[in-house]
Amino acid sequence: MTPPKAILFDLDGTLVDSARDLTDAVNVLLVEEGLPQVSLAAVKSMIGDGAAKLVERALAATGGDLSRLPAHIARFLAIYETGAARHTVAYPGVPEVLHELRQRGLRLAVVTNKPHAATMDILEALGLAGFFGAVIGGDSLPERKPHPAPLQAALARLEVSPEAAIMVGDNYHDVEAARAAGVRAFAVTYGYSHRPHTELGADRLLDTMSELPPLLDEAVAA
Ligand SMILES: O=C(O)COP(=O)(O)O
Numbered sequence: 001m002t003p004p005k006a007i008l009f010d011l012d013g014t015l016v017d018s019a020r021d022l023t024d025a026v027n028v029l030l031v032e033e034g035l036p037q038v039s040l041a042a043v044k045s046m047i048g049d050g051a052a053k054l055v056e057r058a059l060a061a062t063g064g065d066l067s068r069l070p071a072h073i074a075r076f077l078a079i080y081e082t083g084a085a086r087h088t089v090a091y092p093g094v095p096e097v098l099h100e101l102r103q104r105g106l107r108l109a110v111v112t113n114k115p116h117a118a119t120m121d122i123l124e125a126l127g128l129a130g131f132f133g134a135v136i137g138g139d140s141l142p143e144r145k146p147h148p149a150p151l152q153a154a155l156a157r158l159e160v161s162p163e164a165a166i167m168v169g170d171n172y173h174d175v176e177a178a179r180a181a182g183v184r185a186f187a188v189t190y191g192y193s194h195r196p197h198t199e200l201g202a203d204r205l206l207d208t209m210s211e212l213p214p215l216l217d218e219a220v221a222a
C-alpha cells in the first residue's frame with residue numbers, strides 16, 4: 001500500500017464540535033421569523049451538507065417559508081459569521097495529532113462543506129490554521145462533497161496523488177467523496193453521522209483522533 005503523504009480532514013464533526021454555534025445561529029434566524037427553535041440534537045442531524053441545507057432542514061422542521069430560502073440562507077450566514085467560533089472547540093487530541101502529523105512531514109488539508117470564511121474563522125480562533133496547506137470550503141468550488149472535486153482540488157494544491165492520501169471524516173459524504181476520488185477513507189465515530197458508523201463504508205473507524213497516527217503506521221506496514 002502506498003505510504004500516506006497527505007491527510008484530508010473534514011471539519012464539522014471531525015476536527016471541531018461546532019454544533020452549538022450552528023444551533024445558536026439557526027435559532028436567531030428562527031426567532032426572527034417567529035418560528036419555534038430547534039434543539040442541539042436536531043441540528044446535529046441536519047449538519048453535513050453545507051449551510052444552505054442546514055437552513056432548509058431547519059425551516060422544513062419548523063414550518064418556515066421555503067419560498068424565501070435564498071434570503072434565509074443569506075441571513076443565516078450573516079448571523080453565523082459573527083460568532084462561528086464562540087463555543088466551537090477542537091475534539092480531544094486534535095491539535096496534538098495535527099502537530100504530530102506535520103512533524104512526520106505529512107501534508108494536511110481541510111475539505112469541508114462549511115463556507116470558507118466561517119471555516120477560516122474557526123481554524124484561526126482555535127490556532128489550527130497553520131497546520132493546513134489547503135482549505136477547501138463548501139463554497140470554494142461549484143461542487144461539494146460527496147462530489148470528489150473538493151478532494152481533488154485539495155490534493156492538487158498539496159501536490160499529492162489520491163493513492164497517497166487518506167480522507168478522515170464523520171459522515172457518508174466524506175466516505176463517498178473519498179471513494180469517488182480514489183482516496184482511502186477513515187471515519188470517526190464521535191461526529192454527526194446520519195448513519196450507523198459501521199454502515200459508512202470506511203476502511204477504518206476511529207473512536208478518537210489520537211488513534212490516527214498508529215493507524216497510519218499500520219497503513220504503511222500493510
Ligand atoms: O457545514 C456543514 O454542513 C458540514 O461541514 P463538514 O463538511 O465540515 O462536515
Ligand SMILES: [Mg+2]
Pocket residue numbers: 010011012013014048169170171191192
Ligand atoms: Mg462532518
